[in-house]
Every structure is written in C-alpha cells, then in structure tokens.
Amino acid sequence: MTAPDAVRRRFRHHVWAGSTLLGVIADHPAPDALRPFAHALAADRVWHHRLAGAPTDGLEIWPALDVDGCRALLQETTDDWQAFLAGPLDLDGPAVYQNSRGEPFESAVRDVFDHVLLHAAHHRGQANAALRAAGATPRALDFIFWARSGEPAP
Known part of the structure; x- marks a missing residue:
C-alpha cells in the first residue's frame, strides 16, 4: 500500500469513528460529549481549509453545536476531505498556514494529516468519557476494531 493510500485508509476510519460516535451522541445527547466532538469537527474543517489554501477567517474552533x-x-467536512484525498497527495510537500492567532507556520502535509487524525481521536475519547459519565455505553472507535470488522463504511 502506498503512503497516500494508507492516509486515505486512515481517513476512512476517521469518518467511520466520527459517524459512529455521532450515532451514540444522537441517542444520548450529553452536552459534555457534544462540546469536544464539535471542536474536533471544527478543527477538521480548519485544517482542510489550510491544506486546500482556503481562508479560515470566521471559522470557529469551539462552536456550540447540537x-x-x-x-x-461532519457531512460537510467529510465531503471536503474526500474530494481533497481523491486527488494526488504530496505527503512530503509543505503546508503553509497561519494558526488561529495569525502566526505563520510550515509543516509537512503528512504531519498535518497525522495531527488531524490524532487530534480527533483525542476528542472522541473525551466525548466517549462524557457519554459514559452520563450513563450511556460508548462504542469502541479504535482503528484496530474498525480494521478487524472489515473496515465498515460510515
């Protein structure tokens, strides 16, 4: 498997994990679960815009979403990422962007992808912990669980 194909595969898990978590949150709408999940989704959008060269002005990082x-x-960012990932990927190329404070940075595209996936996993874990604290039973969202299950679609 090529490196770009491996990134695409990890993003398929990312979409599945987000969709799966959203299903549990929809059945048990705990505000403490919604906040980190909404943040992860918003950050995905910001990082997509950065890689695509689109403006990030006005994009909230911590939106209050139901x-x-x-x-x-989730649907919007999934569509955006899928379109982006369908094209050629130069994983070693530079991603030039500004952070939310306007400070300039340059990172390898592969590092941005890893950050997006790890950042979202962290906040999905927070959401799962909040669901458990609210009496709900969270779903296993780990990559290996998804892979062993035949890589189910979202």
Whole structure:
C-alpha cells in the first residue's frame, strides 16, 4: 500500500469513528460529549481549509453545536476531505498556514494529516468519557476494531 493510500485508509476510519460516535451522541445527547466532538469537527474543517489554501477567517474552533449541527458539519467536512484525498497527495510537500492567532507556520502535509487524525481521536475519547459519565455505553472507535470488522463504511 502506498503512503497516500494508507492516509486515505486512515481517513476512512476517521469518518467511520466520527459517524459512529455521532450515532451514540444522537441517542444520548450529553452536552459534555457534544462540546469536544464539535471542536474536533471544527478543527477538521480548519485544517482542510489550510491544506486546500482556503481562508479560515470566521471559522470557529469551539462552536456550540447540537446534534444536527454536528451532523451537518461532519457531512460537510467529510465531503471536503474526500474530494481533497481523491486527488494526488504530496505527503512530503509543505503546508503553509497561519494558526488561529495569525502566526505563520510550515509543516509537512503528512504531519498535518497525522495531527488531524490524532487530534480527533483525542476528542472522541473525551466525548466517549462524557457519554459514559452520563450513563450511556460508548462504542469502541479504535482503528484496530474498525480494521478487524472489515473496515465498515460510515
């Protein structure tokens, strides 16, 4: 498997994990679960815009979203990432961007992808912990669980 194909595969897990978590949150809408999940979705959008060279002005990092807002943002960012990942990927190329404070940075594209996936996993874990604290039973979202299950679609 080529490195770009491996990134695409990890993003398929990323979409599945987000969709799966959203299903649990929809059944048990705990505000403490929505907040980190909405943040992860919003950060995905910001990073996509950065890599695509689109403006990030006005994109919230910590939006206050309900389940429907999360569903819409998940679909939008999934569509954006899938279109982006369908093209050629120069993983060693530079990603030139500004952070939310306007400070300039340059990172390897592969490092941005790893950050997006790890950042989202961290916040999905926070959301799962909040669901458990609210009495819900979270779903296993780990990559290996997804891979062993035949890589189910979202």
